[in-house]
Amino acid sequence: MAPKHAGRGKGRGGGGKGDRKKKEEKVVPSVVDVAVTTPYESQVTLKGISTDRVLDVRKLLASNVETCHLTNYSLSHLVRGHRLDDGVEIVALKPCALTIVEEEYATEEAAVAHVRRLLDIVACTTAFAKAKQHKSSSKHAQRPATPPSPPPAPASAPGANGGGGGEAPAISEAHDMQAIGPPPKLGEFYDFFSFAHLTPPLHFIRRKERNGAAQDGDYFEIEVKVCNGKLLHIVASVKGFYLVGKPHTVSRSLVDLLQPLSSGFANAYEALMKAFVDHNKFGNLPFGFRANTWLVPPIYVDSATKSPALPAEDENWGGNGGGCGRDGKHDRRRWAREFSILARMPSKTEEERVIRDRKAFLLHNLFVDTAIFRAASTIRRLVDTSPQTGPDGSLVFEERVGDLYITVKKDEADASLKLEDKVDGVAIYQTDAMDISQRNLLKGLTSDESVVAKDSSTLGVVIVKHCGYTATVKVSGRTKNSSDGKQTSDISDHLDEIPNIDVDDHPDGGSNALNPHSLRIPLPKIINPEIAAGNQHLASKPHVDNYARKLACTVLETSLRKLENTPNKNPRRIRWELGSSWLQHLQKKDASVSEDSEKNAKKSEKDSSVKGLGKHFEQLRKINKKESTIEDAKTVKEESDSNCLLTNGMEKSENVVFTEIRNLITEDAFCRLKSLEAGLHQKSLEELTKMAHKFYDDTALPKLVADFASLELSPVDGRTMTDFMHTRGLNMCSLGRVVELGEKLPHIQSICIHEMVIRAFKHVIRAVIAAVDDMQKMSAVIAETLNILLGSPRLENDLDTDANEHNLRLKWVESFLSKRYCWKLKDEFAHLRKPIILRGLCSKVHTVK
Structure with a gap:
């Protein structure tokens, strides 16, 4: 038996620093x-x-x-x-x-932010529910002891109550499935965050005009009305906050100032803090809420004509929808030059890639924010000055601001069209889809850690759909080459030197990121009694309702006729992620083959030994092995000589294929493709495309469903399903195929069917919005369209009309799903969950790509 210290020494030598480093990487956060x-x-x-x-x-x-x-x-x-x-x-x-x-409050903005924080904390007592809905605190006490954390942003807020976070099977009874709890109601969502049963510590805080001369260091004056009706006049200054006329009693915070001045405020604020602890002892105060487009707070309903903003986005108190590109501060940034620098940043080592990727993340986020602000403001100007100008699909606006090229097109009032605004960063309208597919396929097959950062054409395009318009913001500037001084419009031109990109980190750790919902136009601001009274064509509400319903039905009928006359064949576009997935599949396959060959070699070597015959035959086995090795060496040499003769004859034909691929990719990318030893570098583009389609159908799609079955991937809604499919290079037109393959996965089938119906309805709503000729009618038109798509036949008058609309809706869904997804709708439509469809529509109708 070996000494113990020998074993320990061997262990130390075998492990080394590499094993210790691996163990350190696996440390779980504590x-x-x-x-x-x-x-x-x-x-x-x-x-x-x-x-x-x-x-x-x-x-x-x-x-x-x-x-x-x-x-x-x-x-x-x-x-x-x-x-x-x-x-x-x-x-x-x-x-x-x-x-x-x-x-101290170094700036006025810091003092304003402090006021906004207090308003935000107490908003849960007034903004999220009516006081009459909470007659006592007993209802509040019956809430779960461990509630989910409040969502950080409105886009994800509905998931907290389960209304959109998970999707039940379309037909639960067919699979003997029972719901864990009763279906949640939309109207109860904000009840969870409401503390309306408590007395609000404040009625309001508003700015007031100065009565006298301001002292040095004063910023502004405010009026604060506390819960007992007492009105206090307070000054915000560098030192803090103080009561008007008493500058020597300054408090750093408003709460510290108000508590001794008003016992009513002190008691109400203390009760609110106690309710927070009872609600969730770990904190998670319900503040920081922003406008939500699929489920608005009750304060919007109670004050429809005013549309008050929640404190986090109230511009009167320095709030906004977040983001880093506001007020046009970065419109004239040298985007083309900086994207070109980004593409050439060093990335050979892991440390260099971490630095480069961080710069890419910050620069791209800043560009996306800037582009969204620019696009939204441009469309808003068009809506305000000349709404719905020009024929459908026409270019209505075009401008260049620095390196930004902005174009705006009017959407078409045709729900049957499939508008491919962007495929892998390239805006297309009449472009050959196969050319882009081949480009994406080669990009994916030759991808590495720098594939995203180097693709400036993708990073430099943002498309915004808003109010019946589609705005495209593209980096199309000019970079100067210092060697010849020539100007070029290619944003990926080489620079002689690689300077650093100066881009700031996100403030507050990114917690105040852009909320695109804040840029949408609240319809109550458009439709209000003052405007309606001044317009004769809107004075009669039945007239408006009739116009809206007729418009929605006309668009739906016209689009349905065009859709039914459309051929079933859809172009098979390839995403670049499919090539990357294919590449990973080939690498894993080669790795598994090499492992199997090693195991077989060891097994054959073990089997070849003659057991039980002693060491004499062992020597004979070694001799035979040596002779066979010499024979194999001769055979290899003969094959090599013959291959050299054949190569001279085949060289010309192979070079033709090599030249075709080499003209489209870099030399480094071609070498990586060749190093796979899968023969892909010897294939033509047409052959590669056919092989990619075969991989898509035979491997990628079944592997996705298999991962769903093994719970390696667990989509909870249409958005996560889309992400899972896109990251693997799968198109959403394959949703019908996923339903077929997921026969034993009813929850996956439900998500897919809901997503297909949402996308079918999305086209209808976009077409109807594009068909509206007056923004004052937009609210009524959208409401009537949603009634047709989501409503049930009424048992009142016009039964024939309701039945026709119901049949029209059903025909549209059946035809759309059959044409786009090759899925024949059965009886699932009657079992769909409308809140899921509504949420999906709100996030898809106006989008940012």
Whole structure:
């Protein structure tokens, strides 16, 4: 038996630093307690994780009832000093104890943000439900003890209540499936976040004109009406907030100032904080809500003519929809040059790729925000000045701002059209689909870690659909080549040097990212009593309803006739991700073959030994092996000589294929394709396309469904299903095929069927919006269209009309699903969940690509 130390020594030598590094990479984040001393000489203990930074500690403090009202402060550490940077990791703070140090309000924006935070905290008492709906606190106490966390943004908010987060099977009874709980109701969503049963600490906070001369350091004056009706006049200054006429009693926060001035406010605020803790002891205060387009807060319904903004987006208090490209600050940025620099940044090592990818993420996000703002403002100007100008599909606006080229087209009032606005970053309207498919296929087959960063044509295009228009913002600037001084419009031209890209990090760690919903036009702002009274054609509501219903039916009937006359054959466009998936499949296949060959070789070597005959025959086996090796070497040499003769004859024909592919990709990409040793570099483009289609049908689609069955992938709605399919290069026109393959997966079938119906209805609503000739009628037209698509036949008058509309809707869905998805609708339509369809429509009708 070997000595113990020998075994340990061998283990140390065999493992080395590589194994230790792998073990370090697999360390799971652990819970870390962060002790924070507040300005009130109390201490709160926050639960963070080992990967958190100081910025994350600030977010935790914003959800803690003792510190949520503080906005202007720094954090100090006993060892690391004062004003810790937001990027400092908390695991580096030993001891992990911080102190809040309140700071002065250096700018007026900082003081305004403080007021907005207080309004945001108390909004849950007024904005999310009517007081009469909560007669007592007992109803609130019956809520679950461990509720889900409030959503950070309105786009994901509906998922919190289960209304859109998961989808039940289309026909649950057919599979003996029972629901876990009763179906949630849309109207009950905001009840979970409502504290309307409590007395609101504030009635309002509003700016007021100054009565006297301002003192040095004063920013503005506000009127605060607290819950008991008391009206207080307060000044916001550099030092903080103080009562008018008493500048010597300054408080850093409004809560600290109001509590001693009003016992009513103090009691109401304390009751609200207690309710927060009872609701969720870990924090997650219901504040920071933004406008949601598929489910609006009750405050919008109660005040339809005013459309008040929630505090997070109230421009009167410095709120907005987020984003980094507001006010045209980056419209004239040298986008072409910076995308060209990005494509040439060094990326040979992992460290270089991390730096490059971070720059790519920040630069592309900034460009997308800038493009969305520019497109939305351009369309808004068209709507306000000359709504619905020009024939369908025509170019109604065109301009160049710096490196940005903006075009706006009017959408067509035809739901049967399949408008391919963008395929892999290339805007197409009359372009040959096969050319783009071949380009995408080669891009995917030769992809590496830099494929996204180097594709400037994809990164430099944003398409926005809004109010019946489609705006395309494209980087089409000019980069100067310092060697010859010539100008060119290609954004991927080479630069002689690679300077650094100067782009700021996202403020607040990205928590204030752009919410595109905030750029949409609230219909109540368009339709209001004042405007309606001044328009004779809108004075009669039945007249408007009749026009809206007739328009919706006309668009649906016309589109249905065109759709039925459309041939079934759809062009098979290839996404570049399919080529990448194919490449990974070939690599995994080669790896598995090599492993199997090694196992077989070891097994044959083991079987070839003559067991039980001693060492004499072992020597004979070695001799035979040596002789066979010499024979194999001779055979290999003979085959090599013959291959050399054949190569000279085949070289010309192979070079023809090589030239075809080499003209379309770089030399490095061609070498990577050749290194696969799969013979793909010897194929023509037509052969590669056929092979890709075969991989799509025979491997990629069945593998997707197999992953669904094994729970390796678990889509919960149409959006996640779309993401899963697109990342594998699968087109959404294959949803019908996924339903067929997922015969034993009813939840997957349900998601696919819901998604197909949503996309069918999406085309109808877009076409109807494009057909409206007056924005004042838009609200009625959309309402009537939704009634036709989602409503049930009424048992009142006009039964024949309702029956015709119901049949028209059903025919449209059946025809659309048959033409686009090759799926024959059976009786699933009667079992679809309308909230899911409504949510999908709200996120798809006006989109950003």
